[in-house]
Each structure stands twice: as structure tokens, then as C-alpha cells.
Amino acid sequence: MEDKIRYPEIDTFIEKVLKPETGLLKTMREYARENHVPIVSPETAALLKVLVKLHKPVRILEAGTAIGYSSIVMAQAYPDAVIDTIEIDEDMATIANNNIREVGYENRIRILLGDALEIMQCLTSTFDLIFLDAAKGQYLEYLEHALRLLRPGGLLISDNVLYKGLVACEGTVPHKHRTITVNLREYLNKICNDERLETSVIPIGDGLAVSYKKGDINEKS
Ligand code: SAH
Numbered sequence: 001m002e003d004k005i006r007y008p009e010i011d012t013f014i015e016k017v018l019k020p021e022t023g024l025l026k027t028m029r030e031y032a033r034e035n036h037v038p039i040v041s042p043e044t045a046a047l048l049k050v051l052v053k054l055h056k057p058v059r060i061l062e063a064g065t066a067i068g069y070s071s072i073v074m075a076q077a078y079p080d081a082v083i084d085t086i087e088i089d090e091d092m093a094t095i096a097n098n099n100i101r102e103v104g105y106e107n108r109i110r111i112l113l114g115d116a117l118e119i120m121q122c123l124t125s126t127f128d129l130i131f132l133d134a135a136k137g138q139y140l141e142y143l144e145h146a147l148r149l150l151r152p153g154g155l156l157i158s159d160n161v162l163y164k165g166l167v168a169c170e171g172t173v174p175h176k177h178r179t180i181t182v183n184l185r186e187y188l189n190k191i192c193n194d195e196r197l198e199t200s201v202i203p204i205g206d207g208l209a210v211s212y213k214k215g216d217i218n219e220k221s
């Protein structure tokens with residue numbers, strides 16, 4: 001399906017102008033491309049790195065590990081960060097584990113095997129940053145727990161919120177994408193209008209929403 005979020009020539013330009021990936025991250029991107037694993041785009045990875053460097057999250061929760069690419073990007077961006085990352089697919093988790101071990105982050109990145117919603121429901125500790133990138137149709141359900149688990153002043157980052165451009169599309173959405181699209185529209189509405197959040201929706205990659213949870217004691221208003 002044609003991707004309606006971005007201009008291909010601008011994407012190509014940005015990809016070229018960004019610092020090229022090297023080592024394991026480069027190998028992981030090649031593996032993802034060959035095996036159709038939807039890891040974050042290079043532009044999204046670059047933004048994720050800047051956000052992590054600015055925010056300095058010590059505790060990160062990620063829903064959707066896949067091969068561990070975004071976890072490793074975040075761990076590299078801030079050496080004090082410790083990441084819990086949830087993955088439902090056992091084969092993916094095994095690949096991610098190998099990659100995490102190869103880069104020497106086995107003490108900083110912990111994979112929780114299972115359904116993101118079920119695991120989030122059981123978590124009680126607070127996080128400085130939550131990155132949602134698992135089942136796109138369930139972001140609304142994740143939100144309730146993300147808001148509970150995120151500390152005031154924490155960041156909620158949601159990937160794929162424009163979902164192939166279909167979320168913003170006025171025409172009929174193909175049947176197989178309809179539920180995800182409708183749910184993501186409702187999700188965006190919610191995070192953009194929730195009093196507890198300050199949200200920015202960025203047309204980068206497959207669409208990234210960055211939400212700040214208000215209520216930090218240092219905040220003036
Ligand atoms: N964050 C990764 C990409 C994640 S792709 C990166 O950018 O590098 C989405 C992943 O979410 C897939 O590996 C998929 O298996 C996993 N997933 C899908 N539904 C899930 C669920 N209900 N619970 C946990 N993980 C899920």
C-alpha cells in the first residue's frame with residue numbers, strides 16, 4: 001500500500017543526511033528489512049535518541065521489542081537507562097535477546113515475554129519514559145496503564161500513530177486495516193485532549209506522538 005505520510009524524496013534525503021548506522025544497529029536494520037520486521041525508521045530512531053538524551057529516563061518501559069532495535073537505541077542514548085521491554089512473540093524475543101547480549105546490555109534491557117496489556121496490568125513500579133510500539137489496535141487500552149505507570153513529568157512516546165497515512169485519510173479504509181485505524185484515531189483524540197497530557201503528533205516514520213505527563217513539581221503552570 002502506498003504510504004501517504006511522507007514525501008519519498010525528503011525521506012531519502014533525511015536518511016542520507018543522518019549519521020549512517022554502523023555495527024550491530026546496521027546489521028539489525030538490514031535483518032529487519034529482509035525479514036519485514038517493522039522497526040522504527042532511521043528518522044524516528046534519530047528523534048528517539050534526542051528525546052532520550054534530553055529527558056534522561058532512568059526507567060524505561062517499552063511495549064513491542066521485536067528484534068531489540070529501539071531498546072538498544074534508547075539504551076545507547078542514555079547509559080543510566082534501564083529498560084523493561086515487552087514482546088509476545090517468542091522467536092522475536094530470542095533474536096532480541098541475542099542482539100542485546102551481543103551489545104553487552106543484558107543487565108540493562110530485560111525482555112518480558114507475553115501480552116503487553118496483560119503485563120502492563122500487573123506492573124506497579126513507575127517509569128520515566130514509556131514507548132508504545134506493540135499492538136496498534138490496543139493503544140487505548142495501553143493508555144490507561146501508561147498513565148498510571150508514568151511519573152509526573154514523564155514522557156509517553158507512541159509509534160505508528162498515523163498508520164500508513166490511513167489515520168488521516170478521509171476515504172474508505174480497507175477492511176483489514178479498519179479497526180486499527182479507527183482505534184488509532186480515537187487514541188490520538190484522547191492523548192491530544194487529555195488534561196493530564198501535553199501532546200505533539202509528528203509525521204515522521206509511520207507517525208510518532210510525543211506526550212508529556214503534566215504534574216511535575218518543578219512545573220510552573
Ligand atoms: N519497537 C521495535 C519494533 C516493534 S514491532 C523497534 O522499533 O525496534 C511490534 C512488535 O510488537 C512485534 O515484534 C510484535 O510481535 C509485538 N507485539 C504485537 N502484539 C503484541 C502484544 N499484544 N503484546 C506484546 N507484543 C506485541
Ligand code: MG
Pocket residue numbers: 038039040133159160
Ligand atoms: Mg513502530
